[in-house]
Amino acid sequence: MLKAKDGDFFISDWLRNRNTLEYLGIWERLYNPGFNYGEFATIRNQSGLNSFKISVKEYVEKTHAIGIQAKAGRYGGTYAHKDIAFEFGMWISAEFKIYLVREFQRLKEQELAQLGWSAKRELSKINYRIHTDAIKQNLIPAEVTPQQASRIYASEADVLNVAMFGLTALEWRDAHPDLKGNVRDYATVNELICLSNMENLNAVFIGEGLPQHERLVRLNRIAIQQMQILEDVNKKYLK
Template sequence: MPPPSKSVVKILDSDIRVDSETGYICITDIGNLKDGAGKVHVANWLRASTSILFFRAWEMEHNPGFKGVEFDTFRRESGNNSFRISAKQLADAGASGIFVKKGRWGGTYCNVDWTIHFANWLDPFFYVKTISALRKQSDSLYGRGRLHQRFVKEIARENASESYNLVVHGIKHSLPDKADIMVRRHFGATEADILNIAMWNMTAREWRTKTGIVDPHANMRDFATVEELKVLNALQISLRNLQEDQYTAEEKLLRLCHQANELLIHYCNTPEKAENYQEAKEKRGW
């Protein structure tokens, strides 16, 4: 029985440990469900030639730093009866889908894809039960509606990013060819802050001061709601048109603030959407 402080997923009414930092699942626990021989099942699964092929293919797809040189050796030797390989050897060879925890509550932990592969190798019954448990866990954590919302948000963020690049390109392109690079960056930042003020009533610097976020790659858009990203996308297109018509910064800001308010009302056009938007704002604190 795992300690109560650990995260778990229920499979066949048994607690299967989940590493709280990585979300990786303890396949030793899943192996124990069959006949209590989890370590033996994991070892046999690791040495199977089909498993080695899967490990290599998965790492090539999901691990940018994976070289796969040592895996070629594993693949050639995996057909021999004497072939054995451990999770540590896989990790040392660059595999990111597996790791081992030592100690009383230790075990072999795998990425969800590896976990499903193990359950399928172990037994069709456990395969089906594992998939059902993981799907149930995903729905409880995110909800199917939230998963859809996350997808929509990623698309909206991507569109907003493309529009932002268009805005910055537009203002920089309007400068003389001899304009200093720092001048170009300044104008790009100024235009971006017009958008930020219109959308969130603060500049990027004010946002960092307010939130204490120092990660240079993080920005306000990373924490925006779907509705805000839609509004921002529209504002950036409008700003590009205002640039071409040579409006002053004050005129741009006045027009964009008015448009932002109208669009937010439009996108939060039901009581549920308006309530969710307010809750999101309160949760992030700005």
């Protein structure tokens, strides 16, 4: 982070700072059960005085710190855990601090976006349960075998797949032999939102006694309309 000839001065000055010592003390408390709190308290109490000065080597020897180390020799220098290195970087450079904050915010936004996708996926699973319950109540005759029931469920699942994705689950697997999972695992957030709505609507259509081919046509029209609306909304947010 710093060249050797400049580093010693900056690190020594940084280590004199009371806020730095507070940070180092908290870090060691979290990760170092052998930390010498008595010696650390003495060092911390001296911080802020004009006469106070301490090297990394002296600090480590007195406190048994593990988060920062000073090594001598050809490849020597001051080494620190990345948590402490980030703290040092923010102390010497306001620009570095801004970049670090921006990167943290970007990662949090990315994490929230991923959580949103997962939430939509879970919502789709819940609605699929509603969908399959409707099939059981309205399409499955009494005393059918488990194999028959399975075929009916699969058929209804493909109604949604064809309406939304244009192909059945088997057709998707045949077209993507190298991919794991199913077509819904690779759907976009908008597709999952639309699919969630379609599952609810299909359950209603089943309850109304609509034949499968009619439901497929209706669901496909709804999918096209809803995807157009969702894509238009996305474009507005991107402007």
